[in-house]
Amino acid sequence: xxxxxxxxxxxxxxxxxxxxxxxxxxxxxxxxxxxxxxxxxxxxxxxxxxxxxxxxxxxxxxxxxxxxxxxxxxxxxxxxxxxxxxxxxxxxxxxxxxxxxxxxxxxxxxxxxxxxxxxxxxxxxxxxxxxxxxxxxxxxxxxxxxxxxxxxxxxxxxxxxxxxxxxxxxxxxxxxxxxxxxxxxxxxxxxxxxxxxxxxxxxxxxxxxxxxxxxxxxxxxxxxxxxxxxxxxxxxxxxxxxxxxxxxxxxxxxxxxxxxxxxxxxxxxxxxxxxxxxxxxxxxxxxxxxxxxxxxxxxxxxxxxxxxxxxxxxxxxxxxxxxxxxxxxxxxxx
Numbered sequence: 518x519x520x521x522x523x524x525x526x527x528x529x530x531x532x533x534x535x536x537x538x539x540x541x542x543x544x545x546x547x548x549x550x551x552x553x554x555x556x557x558x559x560x561x562x563x564x565x566x567x568x569x570x571x572x573x574x575x576x577x578x579x580x581x582x583x584x585x586x587x588x589x590x591x592x593x594x595x596x597x598x599x600x601x602x603x604x605x606x607x608x609x610x611x612x613x614x615x616x617x618x619x620x621x622x623x624x625x626x627x628x629x630x631x632x633x634x635x636x637x638x639x640x641x642x643x644x645x646x647x648x649x650x651x652x653x654x655x656x657x658x659x660x661x662x663x664x665x666x667x668x669x670x671x672x673x674x675x676x677x678x679x680x681x682x683x684x685x686x687x688x689x690x691x692x693x694x695x696x697x698x699x700x701x702x703x704x705x706x707x708x709x710x711x712x713x714x715x716x717x718x719x720x721x722x723x724x725x726x727x728x729x730x731x732x733x734x735x736x737x738x739x740x741x742x743x744x745x746x747x748x749x750x751x752x753x754x755x756x757x758x759x760x761x762x763x764x765x766x767x768x769x770x771x772x773x774x775x776x777x778x779x780x781x782x783x784x785x786x787x788x789x790x791x792x793x794x795x796x797x798x799x800x801x802x803x804x805x806x807x808x809x810x811x812x813x814x815x816x817x818x819x820x821x822x823x824x825x826x827x828x829x830x831x832x833x834x835x836x837x838x839x840x841x842x843x844x845x846x847x848x849x850x851x
Contacts, residue, residue: 538553538827538830538831538832540552553830556822556823556826557791558791558819558822577787577790577791578607578610578611578613578614579783579786579787579790580607580611580614581783584774584776587772587773587774588611588615588774590772591752591772591774592752594772595749595750596770596771596772597689597707597753597754597755597770597771597772598752598753598754598755598771598772598773598774599755599757599763599768599771599772599773599774600754600755600756600757600774600775600776601756601757601758601759601773601774601775601776602758602759602775602776602777602778603758603778603815603817604758604815604817604847605815605816605817605818605819605820605847606776606777606778606779606817606818607776607818608756608757608776609688609690609754609756611754611776612624612686612687612688612752612754613688615686615752615754616686616752619683619752620683621683621684621685621686621752622683622685622686623732624686624687624688625672625673625675625676625685625686625687625688625732625751626672626687626688626690627671627672627673627687627688627689627690628690628691629689629690629691629692629694629695629699630691630694630695631694631695631696633695633696633699634696634699634702635673635699635702635703635706636671637671638671638672638673638674638689639670639671639673639674639706639712639714640668640669640670640671640674640714640729641668641669641671642667642668642714642716643667643668643669644667644716646667647662647664647666647667650662650667663727663728664716664717664720664727665717665727665728665729665730665737665740666730668714668716668717668727668729668730668740669729669730669731670729670730670731670732670738670745672687672732673687673689673706674712674745675731675732676747676751676753677706677710677711677712677745677746677747677751678731678738678745678747679745679746679747679748680748681748683749684747684749684750684751684752685751685752686751686752686754687751687752687753687754688754688756689753689754689755689756690756691756691757691758692755692756692757692763693757693758693759693760693761693763694760697761700763700764700767701764701766701767703767704766704767704770707753707770708770710746710747710750711744711745711746711747712744712745713743713744713745714729714740714743714744714745715743716743717729717740717742717743718742718743718744719743720742720743722742725741726739726740726741727739727740727741727743728740755771778811778818779818781804781808784804784807784808784818784821785797785804787818787821787822788800788821788822788825791822791825792825792826792829796825796829799828800825800828803821803824803825803828804821806844807820807821807824807844810844810846813846814846814847815846815847816844816846816847817847820843820844820845821844823843824843824844827843
């Protein structure tokens with residue numbers, strides 16, 4: 518396969534060796550092949566996120582003025598933003614874009630699945646660990662640790678911690694994959710902005726504040742009488758792939774935003790934002806092929822970015838097999 522002359526790249530450091538982009542040859546011969554820099558969105562040398570949240574991404578994110586107005590409405594109303602759309606339209610990335618632009622810190626993330634419960638998102642209580650530790654300390658004549666050492670707040674619980682600074686961003690990812698009752702379970706918390714930890718509420722009335730573990734190991738949260746109530750309602754972004762409908766009572770408490778698939782003009786803007794204006798030269802065939810394939814099945818925008826990254830790195834994407842591997846459909850059996 519011949520390698521076409523690569524077009525000018527706005528960021529040459531993201532480009533593999535033009536002479537030979539093949540790292541793996543398949544001939545079974547061991548070799549110390551240097552790895553080229555990864556695409557900007559696949560680099561993981563940033564600060565390591567702690568459990569339950571992700572780092573704020575500065576990756577370019579483009580949204581139209583109409584969609585931005587809906588986001589602003591949710592921010593002003595202090596209501597959860599329910600974001601729907603096909604996979605790859607940027608639903609989850611919107612939470613990171615908001616946190617980055619408004620400097621709201623790291624994004625708290627709750628990936629929902631069929632086993633997710635409201636309590637998982639609020640807090641965890643390690644009763645077995647507390648009992649084991651108590652027995653060990655009793656045998657050693659040591660002082661028993663406070664119950665707060667065994668309570669750890671989940672992503673939603675952390676989002677509701679009352680702090681003086683600006684609100685946190687909580688991403689509830691793919692809520693439609695959860696149990697059918699989960700949206701109803703969230704209603705009271707979203708409407709009232711508080712919840713109770715029963716294990717702490719049962720403590721004597723004269724018991725002082727209990728300090729529980731948060732997503733920041735150096736900043737435990739003080740809980741009085743087992744109740745956590747927010748001062749500012751967090752920025753809640755809920756994503757859904759439209760796999761099922763939500764109850765009317767839940768929808769009434771959300772602001773809804775549908776992210777549509779970007780047209781050709783918006784796709785060019787996205788490519789330019791990631792790679793620079795020069796990257797638009799010589800990718801018309803990639804755009805046409807992407808749009809043709811998307812018209813007959815779901816494709817994600819980042820698949821186009823993958824194709825552009827390879828093309829600008831000198832990879833001959835004219836080969837049908839390679840093109841199919843990059844721009845494969847997202848639906849159907851594999």
